[in-house]
Amino acid sequence: MSPRTRKMVFQILRYVVALTALVFFLFPIMWIILTAFKTGDEFLRSPPVWFPRTPTLRSFAHVIETGGLKTLKNSLIISTSATLLSLIVGSLAGYGLARYKVGGDNLPFFILSQRFMPPAAVIFPFLLVFKTLKWVDTYQALIVVYLTFNLPYAVWMMRGFFMEIPIEIEESALVDGCSPFGAFWRVALPLVTPGLVATGVFCFIFSWSEFFFAVTLTRTDAVTLSVQLANFFGKMMVMWGEVGAMSVMAMLPLFLMSFVVQRYLVRGLTMGAVK
Amino acid sequence: MEDGLELAPTVEGPYSKIKFSRKRLTPWLFVAPCLIIILLVTIFPTIYSLGLSFTRWEIALPDKPFIGLGNYIQLFQDSRFTHSILVTAIVVVVGVSVELALGFGLAQTLVAEMRGKRIIVAALLLPVMVMPVVVGYTWRLLWDAQYGPINQIIGWIIGRPFHYTWLAKPPTAIFAILVTEIWQWTPFMFLVFLSGLSTLDPELFEAADIDGASGWEKFYHLTIPLMRPILIVAVLIRGLDALKFFDIIFTLTGGGPGNSTETISFYIYQTGYQFFRLGYGAAASFVLLIALVIILTYLLKLFRATSE
Numbered sequence: 001m002s003p004r005t006r007k008m009v010f011q012i013l014r015y016v017v018a019l020t021a022l023v024f025f026l027f028p029i030m031w032i033i034l035t036a037f038k039t040g041d042e043f044l045r046s047p048p049v050w051f052p053r054t055p056t057l058r059s060f061a062h063v064i065e066t067g068g069l070k071t072l073k074n075s076l077i078i079s080t081s082a083t084l085l086s087l088i089v090g091s092l093a094g095y096g097l098a099r100y101k102v103g104g105d106n107l108p109f110f111i112l113s114q115r116f117m118p119p120a121a122v123i124f125p126f127l128l129v130f131k132t133l134k135w136v137d138t139y140q141a142l143i144v145v146y147l148t149f150n151l152p153y154a155v156w157m158m159r160g161f162f163m164e165i166p167i168e169i170e171e172s173a174l175v176d177g178c179s180p181f182g183a184f185w186r187v188a189l190p191l192v193t194p195g196l197v198a199t200g201v202f203c204f205i206f207s208w209s210e211f212f213f214a215v216t217l218t219r220t221d222a223v224t225l226s227v228q229l230a231n232f233f234g235k236m237m238v239m240w241g242e243v244g245a246m247s248v249m250a251m252l253p254l255f256l257m258s259f260v261v262q263r264y265l266v267r268g269l270t271m272g273a274v275k
Numbered sequence: 276m277e278d279g280l281e282l283a284p285t286v287e288g289p290y291s292k293i294k295f296s297r298k299r300l301t302p303w304l305f306v307a308p309c310l311i312i313i314l315l316v317t318i319f320p321t322i323y324s325l326g327l328s329f330t331r332w333e334i335a336l337p338d339k340p341f342i343g344l345g346n347y348i349q350l351f352q353d354s355r356f357t358h359s360i361l362v363t364a365i366v367v368v369v370g371v372s373v374e375l376a377l378g379f380g381l382a383q384t385l386v387a388e389m390r391g392k393r394i395i396v397a398a399l400l401l402p403v404m405v406m407p408v409v410v411g412y413t414w415r416l417l418w419d420a421q422y423g424p425i426n427q428i429i430g431w432i433i434g435r436p437f438h439y440t441w442l443a444k445p446p447t448a449i450f451a452i453l454v455t456e457i458w459q460w461t462p463f464m465f466l467v468f469l470s471g472l473s474t475l476d477p478e479l480f481e482a483a484d485i486d487g488a489s490g491w492e493k494f495y496h497l498t499i500p501l502m503r504p505i506l507i508v509a510v511l512i513r514g515l516d517a518l519k520f521f522d523i524i525f526t527l528t529g530g531g532p533g534n535s536t537e538t539i540s541f542y543i544y545q546t547g548y549q550f551f552r553l554g555y556g557a558a559a560s561f562v563l564l565i566a567l568v569i570i571l572t573y574l575l576k577l578f579r580a581t582s583e
Contacts, residue, residue: 014384014385014389022395022399025402025461028414029401032412032413032416043422044422046421047430047436048424090309092309096304096306099302100302102303103306116515116567116571116574118518118563118564120539120543120563121560121567122320122321125320125321125327126320128323128553129320209408211407212521215525226408229408230526233526240422247406247409254406255401266466266470269466270467270509274505
């Protein structure tokens, strides 16, 4: 084989691999989206029908009739609040760690280590405390929990972003009589806006997708999307159309967000270890 | 502001020492809210949980007697718990290894320029963004004996209808869980390795070409050593997260058939929610926590080495 044909064969093989990977990784997503638009007769047929003959919005309508909008609202309120609080507390701490080296080398790593805390390890005390406070099935319970579980991540990411901006601008602001908080708020924070947005998007994704705390700490009023999805999965029969419709509602916002932070994806997913 | 910028170089030394000094209280004010929340919401409950694990805390019991290590001793005699450790270990070891291999292979294949690369990469990443609960239910539908397309496709290949109940038998249920985990997280490995590979210095590889190195030699003596820190970080992040494996079990198999696919997190959930044995569950959660701390200590050492 001449080098030229070899190169061509190699190139074709690369496309074959890429295509195989695309089919494997996109097929399940495509299947659940198609299921959302099938009629009851279609998603309960054996062998399965791949494409709905007359795509219907009936499943979406039923999801909304059975409280789907309320859970969507709950998820939005809880995730947004937890994200904003994580960003405020997280960027403050990240700044302290980056600029003042508070707690030396050990404090940042202690905070990072909290990122790996298994939810199952703290669930029983949470449950007992929230029962006493009458917080079970409330927004504040999940907001506090998600804030805490997002914080290590937010602090670590923001610390990284602050360390990358030149220190001189803040120093001259301090010389000009700016308070330390002013240097943070008016000088440093505007410079890390893209990092702040990326960190916020990741915090939102974590809170939005979380299931363990949501299923243990909510009952009816504060139910989030992930828990409502599990509710459609009845004991007697599975409402696949509704599961599909709700899945679409849960997936789309995150897909859009992931495009917004495309540039920071690797950094965001590896906590800055890979840039 | 502009003046300040010009001033900066002359006063940089002394001022930076004074203004960014670590001895003053102000710096701690930045970190205080974060530390208070972490202490209050994770450290305190962890200690409380430790106390709980030494008692027989059950909803039906009027008092909660102290039983020392009783729960822990019972745990390791509990075949359901030891089995859940095994299942968790399988997910962590097999799942993460396959993700590593597939992700690395894909990244190697797609690292060079090709038409439509940006779109291909963006599309391959979608599974990472899907809510795990959605992933679990989607795959439950895919594996379904009657309504699932997997059996249908196998049926086309073998030329007769195929109705295997994948999730009803322990070995294939574990297999289904692994496929699901690998489906969701291989793209993470792929993305991380892709960005790592694209930062490698091409001159090194050109030099190796001149020295007549084969493709395999370049891979073994250049790519692998250069990528080592990234490989380790990716594997440890995935490994630690896989240790908490819960959502997929809840949605895909519900721990079944029987209790054969329960992970540690799922078993802890069951002890609390099905049997209301909080003391026992707390002991189990401490075993999970200790396993995590051991792996984490190792991770932090590596993080220090690679991030500085």
